[in-house]
Amino acid sequence: MPPRKGKPRKSLLLKGNGAFLDLPLDVLLEILKILHPLDLLHLSRTNKALRAFLLDRISAESIWRASFELLEDLPPKCPSYTDEVQWTRLLFEEVCHVCCTPLEHDYSFDPIWWEFGARYCDECCPGQVVERLPKELTGTSSKKLTSPGAARWADVFPRVHGHYLAKDIDLFMQKYSASSSKGDLIQERRNRTKVLTDYARICRNWMYHILNAERHKPKQLIETRWAAIQAKLHEAGWPASLTENLHSYQHDLVNNPRPLTDAEWNRIGPKVTNDFEQDIRGTVVSKRFHTLIRAFPTSTLAKLTQHFAFAPRIVDIALLPDVRAVLEGDLKSDMTVNDLKTALEPKLPDLLAAWSSALETQLRDYTRAALELPTDSTVDPLEYALAYFVCEKRCCKGHFKRTGDAQPCRTRWWERGSSETSDYEQEATRIFNCKPCTVNAMFRIEPGLTVLPDVIKLYGKDPKTATCAEMDAAPEKLWCMRCVLKNQPQGWRDAVPHSMMFHEKFSALKPRWEVEIETDDLDPGDD
Structure with missing residues (x-):
């Protein structure tokens, strides 16, 4: 049988243009079908052979359709009034369709003028759209289509954000001027506009879900990264009770929408761990303040301090250097009441006695200076009749005696710490609801x-x-x-x-x- 004569297949034109194009045709087609539509568009611009093959609507139609069907967020199908190539360019190529300038990747708004089938940059947009129809059509120069002549054109042309496509109107005006059947032309244009508008509504709904997903994507990536960092902290010994509720932890190295790798953790791990420890310190210490109250209730402290001239309160005990070292030590462990008792009970009586003696010495010095007494006087400054003290809140007043009355003010109250006090002292003042006892804060000469x-x-x-x-x-x-x-x-x-x-x-x-x-x-x- 003689060979069939006719036009050679377009696929044969791909031969001899490189190793990729010299692949068997069936293999090449399978590769092209799994590419992203935007990759096909870019591939069509690499050489003339691929361009002629991929832009041929008949021979390459199945390739483009297969490529679209593999997309994760399946976009609306290519409408009948355009082709897959132009549809791909509209959906995925973020460039101005006039000057081809790359557009900013912004997910805060829909960047596509769907009825016009284009994207515009800020410079080109004013020259492509108009806000009103020609006066020749409407009989008025007003933007509002309120006149009888203007109302006739209300749904003839697609309108996006209050604008019309300028070239669309120009082409119609040319046909309208030369047409003998203007009514049919208007109805035909109206039908086309309805198709464009209805399909644009579908496209905008799809884009809304895309934009919404992209806006939440950084947050999801950050949460994934934070989960990986939590796992690293758990490996370092930090309990889950300290890390599970720290999604609001503010750190540039943590709140980053990028997957965490082992190499990156080796680089940023020490700083993140150190900053995390400083941030979590207040939470852990606050919890241990409450444990301290349960470990040494008021009745227990009264027995320990009943023979002291000045008895410290729980806030004063928490501020003792030795007690503070225990409360701030080993933040990874869950410190219990028994742990605190074991660590503090042996040395607490001596610490309280030293605190009481130091406060009494400070009070004598303060009284001697306030009353301008001679330093060589053998009389105890607290025994002078003028040594009458009033606490800062003026709820406690009187002369100090050695019969248990010489105690700091017991009223539970506090004020916001000043800039001179440490975070530890401010948190202790807040938890225990009272200020630490100091001579200057708690006692005033009359x-x-x-x-x-x-x-x-x-x-x-x-x-x-x-x-x-x-x-x-x-x-x-x-x-x-x-x-x-x-x-x-x-x-x-x-x-x-x-x-x-x-x-x-x-x-x-x-x-x-x-x-x-x-x-x-x-x-x-x-x-």
């Missing part, structure tokens, strides 16, 4: 020394040298001549609280003191 000096003088003694014992031994009784009998102070020690309670808020009614010998038959009302 404000201004405005009450006791006058009272001591009325007793006939020198305020600079009078002691509490001398004042207690005096037989005279103190009276406030501005108050009724039921408000009278019980003795000289009550002069300050009496003044603060009944006279401090009324400056015009300052107390007027008198002292007289206390006898059994003395009536304060007698003249």
